[in-house]
Amino acid sequence: MSIRGPVTSPYRDTIEAFLDSGVPRHTLGLVYGRRRIGKSTLLDQITVERGGFYWEATRTETAVHLARLGAALGEHLGVGPLAFAGWEDALRALLRLGTEKPVPVVLDEFGHVLEAAPGVDSVVASALGPAAQRARPGQTRIILCGSAIAMLAALTAGQAPLRGRAGLELVMQPHDFRATASWLDSNDLTLAVQVYAVIGGVIGYATDMVDYDLPRNTRDFPRWVAARVLAPSATLHHEATTLLAEDPTLSTGSPLLHHGILGGIANGSVTAGTIAKHLGRSVPSIDPALRRLIDTGFVVRHADPIRAQRPMYALADPFLQFHYAVLEPHSVLLRERDPRRAWNERLAATFQSRVLGPVFEEQCRVWVRRFASEATLGGPPDHVGPTAVSIGGVERQVDVVVATGPADAAPADRTVIALGEAKAGETVGIGILTDLERVRSALGHRAAGAKLLLFGPAFTPELRSLADRRSDVELVDLDRLYHGE
Numbered sequence: 001m002s003i004r005g006p007v008t009s010p011y012r013d014t015i016e017a018f019l020d021s022g023v024p025r026h027t028l029g030l031v032y033g034r035r036r037i038g039k040s041t042l043l044d045q046i047t048v049e050r051g052g053f054y055w056e057a058t059r060t061e062t063a064v065h066l067a068r069l070g071a072a073l074g075e076h077l078g079v080g081p082l083a084f085a086g087w088e089d090a091l092r093a094l095l096r097l098g099t100e101k102p103v104p105v106v107l108d109e110f111g112h113v114l115e116a117a118p119g120v121d122s123v124v125a126s127a128l129g130p131a132a133q134r135a136r137p138g139q140t141r142i143i144l145c146g147s148a149i150a151m152l153a154a155l156t157a158g159q160a161p162l163r164g165r166a167g168l169e170l171v172m173q174p175h176d177f178r179a180t181a182s183w184l185d186s187n188d189l190t191l192a193v194q195v196y197a198v199i200g201g202v203i204g205y206a207t208d209m210v211d212y213d214l215p216r217n218t219r220d221f222p223r224w225v226a227a228r229v230l231a232p233s234a235t236l237h238h239e240a241t242t243l244l245a246e247d248p249t250l251s252t253g254s255p256l257l258h259h260g261i262l263g264g265i266a267n268g269s270v271t272a273g274t275i276a277k278h279l280g281r282s283v284p285s286i287d288p289a290l291r292r293l294i295d296t297g298f299v300v301r302h303a304d305p306i307r308a309q310r311p312m313y314a315l316a317d318p319f320l321q322f323h324y325a326v327l328e329p330h331s332v333l334l335r336e337r338d339p340r341r342a343w344n345e346r347l348a349a350t351f352q353s354r355v356l357g358p359v360f361e362e363q364c365r366v367w368v369r370r371f372a373s374e375a376t377l378g379g380p381p382d383h384v385g386p387t388a389v390s391i392g393g394v395e396r397q398v399d400v401v402v403a404t405g406p407a408d409a410a411p412a413d414r415t416v417i418a419l420g421e422a423k424a425g426e427t428v429g430i431g432i433l434t435d436l437e438r439v440r441s442a443l444g445h446r447a448a449g450a451k452l453l454l455f456g457p458a459f460t461p462e463l464r465s466l467a468d469r470r471s472d473v474e475l476v477d478l479d480r481l482y483h484g485e
Helices: 012-019 039-049 062-077 087-098 110-116 120-127 130-135 149-156 177-181 189-199 221-230 235-246 255-266 272-279 283-295 318-327 331-336 339-370 430-442 461-469 478-483
Strands: 027-032 053-056 103-108 140-146 166-171 299-302 312-315 383-391 394-404 415-422 451-455 473-476
Touching (some): 012 140, 039 140, 053 062, 062 087, 087 120, 103 110, 189 339, 189 478, 221 235, 255 283, 255 312, 255 318, 331 339, 339 383, 339 394, 339 451, 415 430, 430 451, 473 478
Parallel strands (some): 053 103
Antiparallel strands (some): 299 312, 383 394
């Protein structure tokens, strides 16, 4: 089954508003985000529609960049290859494209340009400065795009030359779980949860990288995951390793340490202390690498809503979770056995515990932040995340904590308005509700009025009956998770 219908980008209107701003001078925009999410496709489409110029850099030397850019721009203008003495010369030629009207000019994979010529951002800043604008007026809309998130974000940070120059800084994210469900030619939300837990919201993983093959139903899911993800010949099988290798920011330090941190998080080590223990290192020794992975968009830091200095870490998208929990630890098994057999005998269970569960928990937190009404939660979701609560001397993980209070209030001073438990692969019963009630009691007066949220694919009749009689209990099944508030 191929992907259902065309996929529209929620970012098109934002980019077109920048292009149509009417500002009577050259302007600069930044668009960046992780690979395969559709940045280049969207920008190329918009550029073609508006008669602009699009060029994509590769990982090479500056002289080669300038030669290729000159050839592409010359072909665009119909004048034959142009020779540029340097980036100053090239930018002057690009800005001339918008002399008479607003014209988009996209320099894609700009991280490769920065890698080869670290000072090129100063050249761009100079070309867009007041003196240059007076000397060469026009309305060129320069867009610098790339997948090296940390490098692109640094262009406008602190004392960077381009700070204050950009009229647009758009960080494109993968599609959310609700949008990805529309890709499937099926209304089965159980299937939507399973597919999302493998490929997340990266459109490239649902199209080219699986040869436009998505599962037809839950019975077809094992066939699809074995053939399109687990098989050594599948392009997704090697994707995570390629992602890290392609990011120039991660060339600092040890690739093995980066992979070790990602593997530790995927397999349950979600605090700095447990990650360090997993790797046999100290927390200070892993801190620089952990920060790099956060800056480059591979790891997400979850601040604890109700406890200070106890952040938890998660992988930034479901596919990374799948890779480091299923693919990477079992690479030898997958080389030596039929992938479908390996899935049925062993890896399906690992998927349930190490991937489906954690990904579903994050879906539930996203639902709370983005889709749930204040009536459902009992107030505004100012702070949402996981935590741990001590009950009888035993620390219990809580999947969803919703707290309210000013941003500058200490976590211990925030009011807990909701507590949630997420179960991806089981029918939720009264026992789980009882556990949440214990958590609420352990938190004392600050959580006395907290609502109890239970997330799952199904609920026992006894729990549904009880929830109907209680205003403090909310049941969120898959239909409500994907369509309700």
